[in-house]
Amino acid sequence: MSRRGSTALAGDPAAGAVSTGSAPGAADPPIGTARRQLPTAAWALPPVLILAAVFLYPLALVVQQSFSPDSGGTSLQPYTDVFASTAFREALGTTVWLAVGATAGCLVLGFLLALVVAFVPFPGGKAVAKFIDVFLSFPSFLITLALLFVYGTVGMANGVWTDVTGAHSGPFQFLTTPWGVLLAEITYFTPFVMRPLLAAFSQLDTAQLEVASSLGARPARIVRRVILPEALPALAAGGSLVLVMCLNEFGIVLFTGAKGVTTLPMLVYSKAILESDYPAACVVAVVNIAISVGLYGLYRVVSRRVGA
Amino acid sequence: MSGAAPPGVPRRSGIRFDGVTVAYHGNVVLDSLDLTVEPGEVMALLGPSGSGKTTALRAVAGFVRPVRGRVFIGDRDVTGLPPHQRGIGMVVQQYALFPHMRVADNVAFGLKAQKVPKGQIPGRVAEALAMTGMDSYAKRYPRELSGGQQQRVAIARALAIRPDVLLLDEPLSALDAQLRSGMLAELARLHRELPDVSILYVTHDQVEALTLADRIAVMDQARLRDCGTPQDLYRRPRTEFTASFVGNANLLPVRVGSGSVLFGGTELAVATDEAVWGATATLCVRPHLVGLGAGPNALRGKLAEVQWRGSTHRLYVDVDGHRVKADVRELRVTPALGDEVTLHFAAEDAVLLAAGVSGE
Numbered sequence: 001m002s003r004r005g006s007t008a009l010a011g012d013p014a015a016g017a018v019s020t021g022s023a024p025g026a027a028d029p030p031i032g033t034a035r036r037q038l039p040t041a042a043w044a045l046p047p048v049l050i051l052a053a054v055f056l057y058p059l060a061l062v063v064q065q066s067f068s069p070d071s072g073g074t075s076l077q078p079y080t081d082v083f084a085s086t087a088f089r090e091a092l093g094t095t096v097w098l099a100v101g102a103t104a105g106c107l108v109l110g111f112l113l114a115l116v117v118a119f120v121p122f123p124g125g126k127a128v129a130k131f132i133d134v135f136l137s138f139p140s141f142l143i144t145l146a147l148l149f150v151y152g153t154v155g156m157a158n159g160v161w162t163d164v165t166g167a168h169s170g171p172f173q174f175l176t177t178p179w180g181v182l183l184a185e186i187t188y189f190t191p192f193v194m195r196p197l198l199a200a201f202s203q204l205d206t207a208q209l210e211v212a213s214s215l216g217a218r219p220a221r222i223v224r225r226v227i228l229p230e231a232l233p234a235l236a237a238g239g240s241l242v243l244v245m246c247l248n249e250f251g252i253v254l255f256t257g258a259k260g261v262t263t264l265p266m267l268v269y270s271k272a273i274l275e276s277d278y279p280a281a282c283v284v285a286v287v288n289i290a291i292s293v294g295l296y297g298l299y300r301v302v303s304r305r306v307g308a
Numbered sequence: 309m310s311g312a313a314p315p316g317v318p319r320r321s322g323i324r325f326d327g328v329t330v331a332y333h334g335n336v337v338l339d340s341l342d343l344t345v346e347p348g349e350v351m352a353l354l355g356p357s358g359s360g361k362t363t364a365l366r367a368v369a370g371f372v373r374p375v376r377g378r379v380f381i382g383d384r385d386v387t388g389l390p391p392h393q394r395g396i397g398m399v400v401q402q403y404a405l406f407p408h409m410r411v412a413d414n415v416a417f418g419l420k421a422q423k424v425p426k427g428q429i430p431g432r433v434a435e436a437l438a439m440t441g442m443d444s445y446a447k448r449y450p451r452e453l454s455g456g457q458q459q460r461v462a463i464a465r466a467l468a469i470r471p472d473v474l475l476l477d478e479p480l481s482a483l484d485a486q487l488r489s490g491m492l493a494e495l496a497r498l499h500r501e502l503p504d505v506s507i508l509y510v511t512h513d514q515v516e517a518l519t520l521a522d523r524i525a526v527m528d529q530a531r532l533r534d535c536g537t538p539q540d541l542y543r544r545p546r547t548e549f550t551a552s553f554v555g556n557a558n559l560l561p562v563r564v565g566s567g568s569v570l571f572g573g574t575e576l577a578v579a580t581d582e583a584v585w586g587a588t589a590t591l592c593v594r595p596h597l598v599g600l601g602a603g604p605n606a607l608r609g610k611l612a613e614v615q616w617r618g619s620t621h622r623l624y625v626d627v628d629g630h631r632v633k634a635d636v637r638e639l640r641v642t643p644a645l646g647d648e649v650t651l652h653f654a655a656e657d658a659v660l661l662a663a664g665v666s667g668e
Contacts, residue, residue, distance in 0.1 A: 207404035211462075213391040214369050214398040215418030215469060225417070229408040 059289075066282035078279035087267065088284065095263040095288075098178060099246035102185035106242045107235060109186060110193030115223065117194070118201035119209070129198055135191045143188040144255035151175045151183075176258045184252045189245060193238035200234035201227075240299035244292050264288045321382030321472035322347040322506050323368055328377035330363050338363040339530040340377070347382075350499055350507040352517035354554070355527035361510045364527070365475050368508060370394050381473055392421070394473075397466030397505075401478040403458040405450040411437070411461050412446040418469040436468035437461075439498065456487040463498070467505075476509045480516060492519050514554050518542065526550045542594075548661055551592040558598065558632050560591040562660075569660065572628030576605045577655040592659040595622065598634035603652030607632060611647050625649055 069077040082088045116122075117129050150156050151172045158170025174180050204227065212222045250265040262270070264284055272281035323345040330338040338360040345351040353361035366372045367379055370391035378387045386394050397418075405414050415433045424432065437443040440460040450458055459479060466474060476495075480488045496519070499507060511517055517524045518538045526534040526541065526549065534541060534550040545551035548559055562569035564587045568577050571591065578591065600623065609627035621642060623634045634651050643649055 205402065205404055207400045207402060208406060210369070210371055210391070211398055211400060211404045211465075212406075212417065212421070213371075214394070214396050214475070215421055215465070216392050216395070217417070217421035218392055221421055226406055229406075 062282045062285055065278055066286045067279075069279055070277075078283045082280050082283040082287075087262065091262045091264050091267040091284070092287070094178065094261060095247060095265075098181055098185065098261075098263060099243055099249075101182050102189060102246045103239055103243040105182070105186040106190045106193045107239050110190045110197060110238065111228075111231070111235065113190065114194045114197035114201060115227070118198055119227075132191045132194050132198070136195060138188075139251065140184075140188050140249065141251040141255045144184045144252050147175060147180070147184050147187065148255070151180070175256055178258060178261050180256045181253055181258050181261050184256055185246055185249060188252060189242045192242050192245065193235070196234040196238045197231055200231050204230055236299065236302055240295065240302075244295055244299075247292055247295070248288065264291075321384075322349065323351075323473055323508060324380040325364065325367070326378040326380065328364070328367055328374045328379060330360075330367055330372050331375050337530055338367065338374075341532055343525055343532060343535065345506050345508055346522075347506055348503050349522045350509060350520055352509045352511055352521035352524045353527055354511060354514060354517040354524050355533075356512060356553070358529075359527040360530040361512075361525075361527045362477060363530075365477055365508055365510045368394075368473070369396060369398055369475055395469075395471055396473045396475055397469060397471035398475045399459070399462045399466050399477065399479045401481050403450070403455075403462040403482075405458055405461055405465070407450050409449075410446065411442065411448050411450070411453070414450070414461055415446075415465045415468045418465060422469060432468055436464040439467060439501065440464040440494070455483055456491060459483065459491060460494070463495075467498070467502070471505065474505050474507045476507060478511055479509075481511070481513070488516075492516060496520055518554070524554070526553060528553070544659055545592060545661070548590055548592075551590075551659070551661065555594055556633070558591075558593045558595060559661075560593070560630060560632070562589050562591045563587070564589050564660070571607070572630075574607060574628070576658070578658050578660050579656045580660045587662075590661040592661055593653050593657060595633040596620075596635040597657040598632065598636075598651050598653045600634060600636045600639075600649065600651060602650050605653050605655060605658070607651045608648060609651070611643050611645055611649050613645065614642050616642075623649070623651075625651055627651070 066078055067074050067076070069075055069081075071077070117125055117132075148155060152158070152175055153169070153173065155172065155175075157172045161167065161170035161172070174183075208226055209222055212226050213219075217225070248265055249263070250269070253261060253263050253266050254269075264287065268281045268284045268288070271277045271284060323343075325341040325343045328338060328341040329336060337358075341360070341364055343351075343364075353364055355361045363372060367374055368381070368386075370386065370389060374387060378385055380386065381394060381396070406417065409417070412433050415436050416429050419429045419432055433446070434443060437446055440463050442457065442460045442464055445453060445457060445461070450461065453461065459482075463479070479495075480491050483491060492515075499505070499520075509517070509520060521538055523535060523537055524541055525532055526547075528549050534545065534547050536546075541550055541554050545554065545557070551557040552559060560571050562571045562576070564570075565575065568575050569589065569591055570576075576591065607625070607627045609625040609632065611623060612626050612631060613624040615622040615624075616638070617635075619638055620635045621637075621639050623636060625632045625634065632651060
C-alpha cells in the first residue's frame with residue numbers, strides 16, 4: 001500500500017513540487033525512495049507495540065514477580081525455595097518424561113499412520129487425511145473426555161467388563177495414572193506429527209519407491225532408506241512442536257484427574273490459584289518458558305542443519 | 309536375489325506377454341497384449357499418450373497386476389511376483405534418484421538390497437559408473453548434477469544389479485534435443501557392451517525407437533497395432549496408424565485398378581500385385597520420397613504452406629481435396645502460396661494398404 005502510494009506521488013508533478021519545491025520530474029526518484037523507506041519502520045512499530053503491551057509486558061511482570069519474595073525486595077529466594085522443593089523436582093521430572101514419552105509415541109504412531117494414509121490405497125483414505133486437519137482444531141480436553149467415556153472408571157470398557165463378568169469394577173483403571181495422561185497426549189498430538197509428514201510424503205516422487213522396489217528392496221528397506229530420510233525434516237518439525245505443546249499441556253492433565261500427576265503447568269496452577277503463592281508460581285512459569293524457548297531454539301538449529 | 313544373474317554368469321532372459329490385459333476400475337488400459345521380447349533384444353514400445361505402452365512396462369515391473377494373461381521373464385511366470393523379486397533394472401523419465409544419497413550410494417542401493425557381499429559392492433559400483441562415464445562424480449549428490457548426468461547415474465544404478473531385463477520408461481524425454489541425441493548413442497553403446505540384457509524401451513518418439521530398437525511394437529488405444537523391425541515398419545507399414553505414426557506418411561484414399569490405382573481423377577502406378585481390383589485402399593507415400601516437379605505419378609495441386617527446415621523445405625500441397633506433404637531439398641526459389649505445383653513419386657516408393665486396417 002505504501003509502495004503504491006509513493007509511486008503515485010512520485011508520478012504526480014504537483015506532489016513533487018509540494019514535497020521538494022523543485023521542478024516536477026527531476027525530483028521524482030528521491031521522493032519515491034524517501035517515502036518508501038519511512039513507512040517501513042513506521043509500519044513495523046504498531047505490531048511491536050501491541051506485542052509488547054499484550055505479551056512482553058505481562059511476561060516481564062511474571063519474571064519480575066519471580067524475583068520478588070513475599071518478604072519484599074528483589075532476590076533469588078523464590079528460585080532457591082522452589083528448586084529445593086520436592087514438588088517442583090517431581091513436577092519437572094513428570095513433565096519431561098511425559099512430554100518426551102508422548103513425543104516419541106506421537107512420532108512412531110504418526111509416522112506409521114501417515115505412511116498408511118499416504119502410500120497404502122484404501123477407500124476413504126482422502127477423507128481420513130482431511131479429517132486430520134479437522135482433528136487439529138479440536139480442544140485437547142475433548143479427547144480426554146472421549147477417553148474417559150471409553151476407559152474411565154465408569155466408562156464403556158469397564159461397563160462391558162462388569163456386565164459380562166459380574167465383577168464389582170472393571171480392569172481399566174489406568175486413565176487416572178500417568179499412563180492415562182500419556183495415552184491422551186499421544187492420541188491428541190499424533191495428528192500434529194501426521195500433518196507435516198503427509199505434506200512431505202505428497203512431495204515424494206513415487207517413482208523413487210517403484211525404482212527402489214524394482215532394484216530388489218523390500219517395503220521395510222524402502223521405508224528405512226528412502227522414505228524416512230526424506231521425512232526427517234517433517235518429523236523434526238512435528239516432533240518439536242509436539243514436545244513443546246506437551247511440556248505446556250494443562251487441559252489433558254486436568255481432565256484425566258490423574259492423582260499424583262503434577263506437571264509444571266499444573267504446579268503453576270496450584271501455586272497461583274490454590275496456594276496464592278505467586279512468586280513460586282512465577283518461578284515455575286519462568287522455568288517452563290525457558291525450557292520451551294530452549295527447545296524451540298534447538299529445533300531451529302536442527303531444522304536448519306537438516307534443511308527443513 | 310532370485311531374479312538377477314549370479315556374478316560372472318550371464319543369463320539371457322527375454323520377456324513374454326501372454327494375452328495381458330490391464331484394467332483400472334473396469335477401464336481397459338492394456339488389451340490382450342501378446343508380445344515376445346527375445347533375449348538380448350531391444351524392443352521399443354512406441355505409441356501416443358494413453359496407448360498402453362507404459363502400462364505394459366509396469367506390468368513387467370510388477371507395479372500393475374493384469375486382470376487377464378501372464379507375464380514371463382525368461383521361463384519364469386512373474387505375474388504374481390512382487391517387484392522386488394523380479395530382478396529387473398528400471399530407468400524412468402524423471403530419473404528418480406534418491407536425493408539424500410550420493411551418486412555412489414544411489415548405485416549401491418540395489419546391490420545392498422540384494423544382499424551382495426559387502427566386499428563386492430565398491431567394485432560393482434565403480435564398474436557401473438565407469439560404464440556410464442560417471443566414475444568421477446561418485447561423491448556428488450544428485451542435485452549437483454545436470455539432467456543428463458542424473459540420467460547416466462539412473463542407468464548405472466539399474467545396470468549395477470546386472471539385471472536380465474532393463475526397462476526404460478521414456479528415459480530421454482526430460483532431456484533437451486542435443487543431450488537426447490548424445491544419450492541415444494550412449495544407450496546404443498551400452499547395449500553393444502551388454503548384449504545379454506533384454507531391453508524394453510517405452511517412448512513416444514519415433515526417432516528414439518528407430519535409432520535404438522531391434523524391433524518396434526506400435527501401440528494405440530491400449531492395443532498392439534503392429535510389430536516389426538524399424539526398417540520394415542518404416543518402409544512397409546501394415547497399417548494406416550503405423551504409416552502415420554512412424555514417419556508421418558501421406559495416406560491417400562485410392563481405388564485399385566488393373567496395375568494402377570486411381571486417386572481422385574489421377575491414375576497412379578504402384579508396385580504391388582496383392583491388391584484386389586476395384587477395392588478401396590490407402591496409398592502410403594513417405595514425404596521425403598515425394599519430389600517437386602514433373603515425373604512419374606505426377607500430382608498437381610495448390611501450394612497451401614511452406615516450412616523451411618534448414619536443409620529441407622516441407623511443402624503442403626492440396627491435391628483433389630487432400631493435403632499431400634513433400635520434404636524436398638532446400639529450394640533456392642520457393643513457390644508462392646496458392647501457386648499450382650506438381651509433385652511426383654516413384655511407384656516402388658508407395659505402399660498400398662487395405663483401407664481401414666487398424667492392426668488388430
